[in-house]
Amino acid sequence: MLHEFITLYRDAIIARTREKVASHSGPPASPNDLEHGVPLFLTQLSETLQSEASGRPSVSAIGTSATLHGRDLLGLGFTVSQVVHVYGDICQAVTELALEQVAPITTDEFHTLNRCLDTAIAEAVTEHARMTAESRSSGETERLGQVAHEVRDILNTALLAFHTLKQGTVAINGSTGAVLGRSLMNLRDFVDSTLADTRMTARTQRHERILLEPFLNDIAVAGGLHAEYRGLQFGIDPVEPHLAVDIDPQLLRSAVMNLLNNAVKFTRAGGRVQLRARHEGTCVLIEVEDECGGIPETKDDPFQPFGDRRGNDRSGLGLGLSIARKAVRAHQGDIQIRNLPGKGCIFVIAVPLAVDEEAPAPKANG
Numbered sequence: 001m002l003h004e005f006i007t008l009y010r011d012a013i014i015a016r017t018r019e020k021v022a023s024h025s026g027p028p029a030s031p032n033d034l035e036h037g038v039p040l041f042l043t044q045l046s047e048t049l050q051s052e053a054s055g056r057p058s059v060s061a062i063g064t065s066a067t068l069h070g071r072d073l074l075g076l077g078f079t080v081s082q083v084v085h086v087y088g089d090i091c092q093a094v095t096e097l098a099l100e101q102v103a104p105i106t107t108d109e110f111h112t113l114n115r116c117l118d119t120a121i122a123e124a125v126t127e128h129a130r131m132t133a134e135s136r137s138s139g140e141t142e143r144l145g146q147v148a149h150e151v152r153d154i155l156n157t158a159l160l161a162f163h164t165l166k167q168g169t170v171a172i173n174g175s176t177g178a179v180l181g182r183s184l185m186n187l188r189d190f191v192d193s194t195l196a197d198t199r200m201t202a203r204t205q206r207h208e209r210i211l212l213e214p215f216l217n218d219i220a221v222a223g224g225l226h227a228e229y230r231g232l233q234f235g236i237d238p239v240e241p242h243l244a245v246d247i248d249p250q251l252l253r254s255a256v257m258n259l260l261n262n263a264v265k266f267t268r269a270g271g272r273v274q275l276r277a278r279h280e281g282t283c284v285l286i287e288v289e290d291e292c293g294g295i296p297e298t299k300d301d302p303f304q305p306f307g308d309r310r311g312n313d314r315s316g317l318g319l320g321l322s323i324a325r326k327a328v329r330a331h332q333g334d335i336q337i338r339n340l341p342g343k344g345c346i347f348v349i350a351v352p353l354a355v356d357e358e359a360p361a362p363k364a365n366g
Helices: 002-008 010-023 038-053 062-076 080-100 107-166 175-202 212-229 249-266 320-329
Strands: 208-211 233-236 244-247 272-280 283-289 334-340 344-352
Touching (some): 002 038, 002 107, 010 038, 010 080, 038 080, 038 107, 062 107, 107 175, 175 212, 175 249, 212 233, 212 249, 212 283, 244 249, 244 344, 249 272, 249 283, 249 320, 249 344, 320 334
Parallel strands (some): 233 272
C-alpha cells in the first residue's frame, strides 16, 4: 500500500526531495525543510491514502498546510515557478523510490497522489501570489506617498517664493528668486529621475549611438546653473570629440544629472564641482568630482534606496544614487566611488565604448 510505503520511506523521500530542490537554481530550503512543507505534506498524504483505502471519507488538511507552505516559500525568496517545482520534486521522489523498491502504485493511489498534489500546488501558489501582491501593493503605496510628499515640499517652497516675488517687495534676482529657481530645478530633476526609474522598471529603453562631447556639454549647462544657485564653482574638462557610446540618452542623462545634483548638494560653500570624461580600454569613464570633505567609513552604502545622506542636507528621498546606478547598469556599466578623505569624492560612471568595426578604437589616455 502506498501509505505504508510513504511512512516506511519517509526520511528517504524527504532527503531525495531536498536534493532535487537544491539542484534547481534558486534559494536553498531552510534547515527544518520548511515546517509546513514536505514532512507535513507526506504525513497528510499518507493519512489521505489510508483513509480512502479503507473506504472512509477523506477530510484532508493538505490545503491549509500548503497555504502556510506557500507563505514560507515566499519568505525564502522562491518564485511561483519554484513553488510548483517543489511539489513536483516530492512527486518524483515518491515515484522514483517506489520503482527502486519495487513498490507498485495502484491507479487509485496514483489518482489520490495527483489530486493531493493539485490541491497543495493550488493553495501554495494562491497564497504565494496573494502575499506577493499584498507586499507589492504596500510597497507601491508607501513609495507613492513618499514621492507625493517630496513633490509637495518642493512645490510649497516654490509657491512661497513666488508669492513673495509677486508682492514686489524683493527683487527677482535676489535670494528669493534663487529659492524659486532652485525649487523649480529640483522639481524638474526629481521628475526626470522618477521617469527614468519608471522606464527601467518597465524596461522601455531606446539605445542609440551618441557623441559624448555635445551630450556632456548640454548636461554641463544645467550643472552650472545648479552650482551657481549654491554659490559653487563648476567646470567641465574638454572631451575627446570622437568618443561615442551606445546608450539610452534619457537614462544616462538622468544618471549623470543625479551625480551632479548629489555633488552640488554636498559640496562645501565656495567649493568646486568638476565634470570630465575619458576612455580607458573598452570603457568610457564619466567622472563627477566634488568637495564634500570625503565620505566617512562608517556611512552605509550611498547607492541603497532611501539610504543615509552624506551631509546635513536631508532634502530628497535618498533615491538619486540608487536610480543612477540602476540606469548605468542597464547599459552594462557600473558606478564606483573614489573617496578623497578631507577633500571630497569622485563618482565614476563606466559604460562600454562604442567602436565601429571598421575604425580602430581611440588610443588610451596617458
